[in-house]
Amino acid sequence: MQYQSTRNKELRVTSAQAIARGISADKGLFVPTEFPQISLADLERMSGESYTARAKFILGKYLTDFSEAEVADCVDSAYTAKKFRSADVAPLTHLHDNAYVLELWHGPTCAFKDMALQILPHFMRYSVAKAGNGEEVVILVATSGDTGKAALEGFCDAPNTRILVFYPDQGVSKMQKLQMATQEGQNVGVFAIRGNFDDAQNGVKAIFTDSETGDLLAENGKKFSSANSINWGRLCPQIVYYVSAYCDLLKNGALKAGEPMNVVVPTGNFGNILAAYYAKKMGLPIKKLICASNQNRVLTDFFETGTYDRRRQFFTTTSPSMDILISSNLERLLFDLCDGDDAEVKAWMEALVADGNYTVSDKVRAALDEQFASGCCDEAKTAAVIRDTFENYNYLIDTHTAVAVGVCEEYLKETGDKTPTVIASTANPYKFPASVLTALCGSAPADDFDCADALCEKSGVEMPDPLKTLKGKAVRFTTVCNKEEMRAEVLSTLGITEG
Numbered sequence: 001m002q003y004q005s006t007r008n009k010e011l012r013v014t015s016a017q018a019i020a021r022g023i024s025a026d027k028g029l030f031v032p033t034e035f036p037q038i039s040l041a042d043l044e045r046m047s048g049e050s051y052t053a054r055a056k057f058i059l060g061k062y063l064t065d066f067s068e069a070e071v072a073d074c075v076d077s078a079y080t081a082k083k084f085r086s087a088d089v090a091p092l093t094h095l096h097d098n099a100y101v102l103e104l105w106h107g108p109t110c111a112f113k114d115m116a117l118q119i120l121p122h123f124m125r126y127s128v129a130k131a132g133n134g135e136e137v138v139i140l141v142a143t144s145g146d147t148g149k150a151a152l153e154g155f156c157d158a159p160n161t162r163i164l165v166f167y168p169d170q171g172v173s174k175m176q177k178l179q180m181a182t183q184e185g186q187n188v189g190v191f192a193i194r195g196n197f198d199d200a201q202n203g204v205k206a207i208f209t210d211s212e213t214g215d216l217l218a219e220n221g222k223k224f225s226s227a228n229s230i231n232w233g234r235l236c237p238q239i240v241y242y243v244s245a246y247c248d249l250l251k252n253g254a255l256k257a258g259e260p261m262n263v264v265v266p267t268g269n270f271g272n273i274l275a276a277y278y279a280k281k282m283g284l285p286i287k288k289l290i291c292a293s294n295q296n297r298v299l300t301d302f303f304e305t306g307t308y309d310r311r312r313q314f315f316t317t318t319s320p321s322m323d324i325l326i327s328s329n330l331e332r333l334l335f336d337l338c339d340g341d342d343a344e345v346k347a348w349m350e351a352l353v354a355d356g357n358y359t360v361s362d363k364v365r366a367a368l369d370e371q372f373a374s375g376c377c378d379e380a381k382t383a384a385v386i387r388d389t390f391e392n393y394n395y396l397i398d399t400h401t402a403v404a405v406g407v408c409e410e411y412l413k414e415t416g417d418k419t420p421t422v423i424a425s426t427a428n429p430y431k432f433p434a435s436v437l438t439a440l441c442g443s444a445p446a447d448d449f450d451c452a453d454a455l456c457e458k459s460g461v462e463m464p465d466p467l468k469t470l471k472g473k474a475v476r477f478t479t480v481c482n483k484e485e486m487r488a489e490v491l492s493t494l495g496i497t498e499g
Ligand SMILES: *Cc1c(COP(=O)(O)O)cnc(C)c1O
Pocket: 111, 112, 113, 146, 147, 229, 266, 267, 268, 269, 270, 271, 272, 273, 321, 322, 400, 426, 427
């Protein structure tokens, strides 16, 4: 299988090249040229298999330039009992009626980003060996909080690799900041920037696609790559857990092979929900893909009107990992929905940069309407959903999951849809203890660990070890820089001087 750029279909690469490069030089994103199919027999067989067996089967279909043993090595190195606190890796929990929760936060950093970022470093190791020239790989990451920590944890002390993370200084939770600032490892760097996530993401993309900076790195035996969801190696592991959730519904008897499920995803950069769309393209029976936004409802408006407009107020919410106005992976969806019209996609993306908005064609709008539903959940509703979910179902959820649960309930109420519906739960509630406690009790102490203690007392749910052990860990990174200084920070950290 080959991969093509969303902005130039003629550009073809292998999966190893797509993963090693991260983004195409024409600023497009790599997408598969075709979608491998899974049959109902495959799904029935996999319903009796482990998560790792399911992962090997699905990933092998996309990484066709990897040997079967290489794919197996990546999977077995990533989803280990040492790293994941659940033997099922991504267990499915019944919430109520036809609603299920897919718990994606049992990995080392307690957010769903681990599902991809525990395996990406292994993909990268093989990809660089296949497609690289022995350069040191420099991973640049823009994070709204969770990607940064998960990428640091995944790439920590990976051989021949450096990882540098940028996050919005005022845009992450205290727990998220502490997770990053205390990161161990000799090959890591962490920087807060004065700006929001979009500033961080734009800054990283600009450094990344700047040919002068690229040449400078090459002269120094280094090469950039990305661990953001613009990297294909981030997306394909996420397809696996939607297939896995379906297999679990089959196994539990919630549906019969071929019957559809719905999927609800709390969305920021559009990576997670895009993976569900790709699972559907592979033949997984999915009826509606339900896109849930927080107060930053740029995607809800897009689904409602066909116009994507980033010229609006940016809100800092209690679900910071979704505080995003430029959802990068939407580009991949649009490319697919306009049948690979790269010129059209390029024009839309350039209009977004130049004018701050674009409007898709009627054909694309019709396809969006048919496959997607959308909704948003404001701050008051998010808190109410956390409280109601705990009181009604004795189940503790974080703020991001609450956005999805809120939109899901609205959808089920409006449509009367009885289809089994899987809600992607993207973070452990202890990553956002102050917001969760405030939702339950009306107020919260200033210190996140005091909040966690109170939350444990109230809910009886234990704080996961990787968060517990942050208390008292030494802070290693304190740099705060302006967005204009990101490139200079990268070069100086790498010991490169401009000549
Ligand atoms: C990253 C993140 C999201 C958003 O996922 P996207 O793939 O960017 O749409 C939602 N919830 C949490 C907890 C996250 O970390």
